[in-house]
Structures are given as C-alpha cells and as structure tokens.
Amino acid sequence: MLLAIDCGNTNTVFSIWDGTSFLCTLRTSTHHARTADAYFTWYATLVKHYGIDADITDVIISSTVPRVVFNLRVFADRFFGCRPMVVGKPECLLPHPPRVDEGTQVGPDRLVNTAAGFDRHGGDLIVVDFGTATTFDVVAADGAYIGGVIAPGVNLSLEALHMAAAALPHVDISNPQQVIGTNTVACIQSGVFWGYVGLVREICTRIKGERDRPMKIVATGGLAPLFQQSADLFDVMEEDLTMHGLTVIHEYNKENS
C-alpha cells in the first residue's frame, strides 16, 4: 500500500491508497520540528482508531516546506523500511515536465495538482487550489504546467487585516449574500469573500484570453465549495485532487524507472 503525504505551509495530510481507493485521510498542522517518532505516534493512533489494516510498502511526499522532508524521510525509513519518493527531486519523474523560466522551482503541490488534473480531465485546464496561497496552475494541451498565478490565501488575507489593523477582529470566512456589511465582521467577510470571487473570475477570464481557447476550471482545497455555492466559478470541484496526483506520479515512477 502507498502512503501519500501532502505537506502544505499550514497543514500536512496523510492518505493511505490501497490501489483502488483511499482508506483514510489524516490531517495535522505542519511543523518542521516534528520528529519521525512524533509522526508515527500520531499516525499509528489514528490508523488504529479507524480500524485500518495498512501494510505500507511505499511512501510519496510532496512538500512546499523543504525543512519537513528530512523528518518525513526518517519516518518512512524507520517505520516502513522504504525510501520515499519526493516530488520535485530529480529522481522523481513527472509524467509531463513543466515549461517555465529556467531556474524556477515550481511548488511541488502545483506539479502534483497538474498531474492529477491532466489524468482526470486531459489538457487545457486551470487548476485552482485554495490553500495557504490561492494558486492557479495552467495546464497545456499536452499536460505540461506552463505557468500560472499565486495570490494570497483567503485565511491569510483575513489574518493580515486582523494583524495590521488594531480595530479589526479575527474573522472566519463566510459567504455573505449581501455585499454591504452593516457591522465590522460583515464588512470584512464581504471584502474578502466578494473580493475573492472577483479575483478568481478575473484571473480565469484573463488566462483563457491569453491562451485563446476554451479551458476547464478545476478547483480544490477546503474553501472551494464555499465559493462555488455563491458564485458559479468552477466547472468541477475535487477535494482529493492533490492526493490523486500523488498516486498518479507514484504509478508513473513505478512504470518508468
């Protein structure tokens, strides 16, 4: 069985793939100082709690935080006796290498999202991921990542207002029906929610204009459903997109190396 690990700047997600489906998805916050033993204590407790009988033979890691990879490598080696595949490292092959400016280190999560989107939908895609940052990955007809957009994430924008303005409280995102807020919290929620709706629409319209062709918009990340509810922004929403991409890349490396 494969253990797929998606390590973002905010959260780290583990998922067990048995070749047909994901048996479970475990989430923890990202901390570079977490040791291999600490990962295992957390992992083993949850796997037992869910009654999963997992025989892990392979591990694949995508990490936007370089420092956490060391402890995750030790974790894979110590507890599963395997050398993990790490997306973005030269020895981890990609089905379609990115076409970007020389010296650019594309975020591994974006490479994984691209592989997943192309596997499920073919090319000419815009993949939108609402994580710590909101990213737009443009996928060409042949499946290559050819560039995109990085915008501040929704929660980051809310946090930045709270941090920088003495009178603004911490607010959770919501999808207000009205744009005119009649209290401080409603004003902030409106600014971030409707501001993001506009941001997503404008960026996707401009990408389609620059590519001059129809493109499918695939969205992932915890906040995608909230935006889709109030504004018809995406063609498809797939919660498991990044995890699916990790299985695609793992499979590709098994077949080609």
Ligand SMILES: Nc1ncnc2c1ncn2[C@@H]1O[C@H](COP(=O)(O)OP(=O)(O)OP(=O)(O)O)[C@@H](O)[C@H]1O
């Ligand atoms: N309705 C909601 N209101 C507020 N937060 C939500 C809601 N639904 C999901 N979330 C949060 O959205 C976040 C999105 O998770 P996701 O895994 O997509 O990205 P992340 O973990 O924040 O970022 P990264 O992957 O960069 O670490 C999660 O922290 C989740 O708790």
Ligand SMILES: CC(C)(CO)[C@@H](O)C(=O)NCCC(=O)O
């Ligand atoms: C943009 C983030 C933070 C989104 O997780 C990540 O993909 C990243 O660190 N990217 C590196 C820069 C790039 O993708 O061009």
Ligand SMILES: [K+]
């Ligand atoms: K993510």
